[in-house]
Amino acid sequence: xxxxxxxxxxxxxxxxLPEVVGAVEAxxxxxxxxxxxxxxxxxxxxLAQLKASEGLSIVHAEEVVTMDDPPMTPIRKKRRSSLxxxxxxxxxxxxxxxxxxxxxxxxxxxxxxxxGGIEVVERPALATWIPHPKGASLILxxxxxxxxxxxxxxxxxxxxxxxxxxxxxxxxxxxxxLSIGEEDIKGNDLTKEVFKLLQASAVNFTGNVEGxxxxxxxxxxxxxxxxxxxxxxxxxxxxxxxxxxxxxxxFGRNMRTKIGYLLSMPVFRELxxxxxxxxxxxxxxxxxxxxxxxxxxxxxxxxIMNALRLARDxxxxxxxxxxxxxxxxxxxxxxxxxxxxxx
Numbered sequence: 001x002x003x004x005x006x007x008x009x010x011x012x013x014x015x016x017l018p019e020v021v022g023a024v025e026a027x028x029x030x031x032x033x034x035x036x037x038x039x040x041x042x043x044x045x046x047l048a049q050l051k052a053s054e055g056l057s058i059v060h061a062e063e064v065v066t067m068d069d070p071p072m073t074p075i076r077k078k079r080r081s082s083l084x085x086x087x088x089x090x091x092x093x094x095x096x097x098x099x100x101x102x103x104x105x106x107x108x109x110x111x112x113x114x115x116g117g118i119e120v121v122e123r124p125a126l127a128t129w130i131p132h133p134k135g136a137s138l139i140l141x142x143x144x145x146x147x148x149x150x151x152x153x154x155x156x157x158x159x160x161x162x163x164x165x166x167x168x169x170x171x172x173x174x175x176x177x178l179s180i181g182e183e184d185i186k187g188n189d190l191t192k193e194v195f196k197l198l199q200a201s202a203v204n205f206t207g208n209v210e211g212x213x214x215x216x217x218x219x220x221x222x223x224x225x226x227x228x229x230x231x232x233x234x235x236x237x238x239x240x241x242x243x244x245x246x247x248x249x250x251f252g253r254n255m256r257t258k259i260g261y262l263l264s265m266p267v268f269r270e271l272x273x274x275x276x277x278x279x280x281x282x283x284x285x286x287x288x289x290x291x292x293x294x295x296x297x298x299x300x301x302x303x304i305m306n307a308l309r310l311a312r313d314x315x316x317x318x319x320x321x322x323x324x325x326x327x328x329x330x331x332x333x334x335x336x337x338x339x340x341x342x343x
Contacts, residue, residue, distance in 0.1 A: 002033055003032075003033065003096050003097070003312050003315045003316060004033045004034070004095045004096060005032060005033070005034050005035070005095060005096065005097045005098070005099055005311045005312055005315075006035045006059075006086040006087075006090055006094075006095035006098050007034050007035065007036055007037060007086065007100070007304070007308065008037055008038070008082045008083045008086045008098070008099070008100035008101070008102050008107075009023075009037055009038035009043055009082060010037075010039060010061070010064045010082040010083075010102075011064075011065065011082065011083060011100045011101050011102025011103070011107075011297075012101035012102065012295070012297055012298070012299055012304075013067070013101075013297045014298070014300075015038070015064075015101070016036075016038055016039070016042055016043055016046060017301075018101070018299055018300050018301045018304055019036070019038075019101070019304055020036065020043060020047060020050065021301035022299075022300075022301040022302070022304025022305040022307075023036055023056055023304065023305075023308060024047070024052040024056070025301060025305040026305045026309055026312075027052075027056060028052075028055075029305070030305075030308075030309045030312070031055070032055070032308045032309055032311075032312045033055050033056075033057075033312075034055065034056055034057075035056075035057050035058075035086075035089060035095050036056060036058050036059070037059045037061050037083075037086040037089070038060075038061050038082040039060070039061070039062070040058050040060040043058050044058065059085060059086075059089065061080060061081060061082035061084075061085045061086075063078040063080045063081040063082070063084075064078075064081055064082060065081045065082070065083045065103050065106045066103065067102070067103050067297060069103055070105070071105030071106050071109045072106075073103075074087070074109065074110050074114075075110070075113050075114070082102075083100055083102055083103075083106055083107065083110055084110060084114065086098055086100065086110075087110040087111065087114035088114060090114075090115050090290045091114055091115050091116070091290075096290065096291065097290055097291035097292065097293070097311035097314065097315050098110075098111065098115065098290060098291070098292045098293070098311070099282070099292075099293045099295065099304070099307045099308055100294060100295065101282070101294075101295035101296060101298075101299040101304065101307075102297070103297075104143060107285075107292070107294050108124065108144055108285060108294070111124070111285055111288040111290075111292040112124060112288055115288055115289050115290050115292070116289040117287060117288050117289065118287050118289055118320070118324055118327075120328050121155055121159070121323075122149075122152055122155060123141075123144065123145050123152045123287065124144055124285050124286060124288050125141035125144050125152075125155075125156045125160075125226070125285070125286050125287055126140060126141055126142045126143050126144045126226070126284070126285055126286075126294065127140035127141070127159075127163060127283060127284050127285075127286050128140075128142050128233065128282070128283040128284070130214055130215065130222070130232075130233075132214075132215050132216055132217035133216070133217060134217040135168070135217065137214065137217060137219055137220055137221065138160050138163060138164045138167075138220065138222070139178075139214070139222040139224065139229055139232065140156050140159070140160050140221075140222075140224075140229065140286065141156055141224065141225060141226040142226065142229035142230050142232070142233045142283055143226050143229065143230040143233070143283075144226050144285065145225060146225070146226050146227040147225070147227070148190070148225040149190075150190060150193040150194045150197055151197070153177070153197075153198075153224070153225065154194065154198060154201055155287070155327065156223050156286075157175050157177075157198055157201060157203050157221065157223045158201065158202075158203055158326070158327045159286040159323055160173075160175065160221040160223060161173050161175055161203045161204070161221055162319075162322055162323050162326050162327070163284065163286060163319060163323075164220050164221050166314075166317050166319055166322065168220065170220055172204040173203075173204060173220035173221050174219045174220045174221070175198065175203045175204055175205050175206065175219060175220070175222075175223065176205075176206050176207060176208065176209035176213070176219035176222050177194055177195055177205075177207070177208050177209065177222075177223050177224070178191075178208075178209055178210075178211075178222050178223065178228060178229075179191045179195075179208040179209070179210065180210065181208060181210065182207060182208045182210065184207070184208065186208060190225070194223070195207075195208065198223075206218075206219060209222060211232075214232065251264075281293060281295065281303055281304075281305075281306030281308070281309065281310045282295035282299070282303065282306075282307040282310070283295075284310065284314065286323065287323070288320075289320060290320060291314040291315050291319060292311075293307045293308075293310055293311045295307045
């Protein structure tokens with residue numbers, strides 16, 4: 001069966017151009033089949049300009065969920081929006097995954113209420129990769145749940161461990177809890193309770209990790225609540241933008257610094273490849289019945305392309321089915337007091 005990814009082609013800040021170009025490149029480079037959902041006239045015009053159609057199909061949608069719309073808009077009002085229709089394509093099986101650079105809250109509502117949540121998962125979580133010198137660590141939640149219970153973070157740890165093992169190939173990913181100190185007595189009431197739950201969970205729990213450990217590779221999976229995780233993510237992105245901007249300004253001051261920049265270009269290309277969010281495509285929403293990737297609203301074609309590839313690869317790997325099977329088994333082990341690590 002051909003895996004098809006439904007793309008909300010009208011969701012991003014600059015839609016539909018980045019979405020269309022990204023979908024075209026995703027097929028040309030990785031063979032990803034995409035269903036473009038949005039204004040058919042605009043989408044066909046863009047494809048005609050790019051002289052592309054292979055591997056792509058179009059489903060018309062006359063409405064658009066904007067960034068200013070409430071999260072429940074595609075559920076209660078704009079039922080003919082590109083986001084809602086993309087979700088329905090996944091629910092019906094016409095597509096196997098969903099990608100959108102639109103309103104994050106609306107995408108999550110669509111994934112949970114149209115596509116449906118996994119019954120054994122209390123709350124879905126947004127997971128994304130944070131680079132470090134040795135590779136990248138998965139951090140979740142980064143924005144789906146501002147307020148969490150300890151049991152939610154326990155499930156985040158299990159889902160994150162399963163996802164990380166599929167991507168990195170590590171059999172027992174190191175799972176850490178983000179806190180203000182490495183000792184189990186450090187942190188607030190929530191982190192202290194979560195610490196105890198993770199000790200009893202069937203994950204490779206290595207203890208607490210502090211903020212400085214996020215970018216040093218101390219853990220393969222870092223668990224936190226959505227409020228804290230979102231702050232960490234956006235802080236990291238702003239630091240990257242500040243550093244690259246400062247370097248660009250500094251290297252452009254005179255001929256000597258420009259020559260220094262030319263000599264250093266290979267290093268900066270490598271740094272950009274590691275830290276640029278576009279390399280990772282978007283954040284994966286774990287805990288819903290179908291693969292769902294949420295991109296930045298300002299995503300350029302490269303980010304859309306990589307998000308489509310990520311969605312396709314997760315579908316091929318059967319990630320959601322593995323989460324259903326393994327989280328059920330691991331939660332059962334935890335309730336029975338077992339601490340063995342399952343794959």
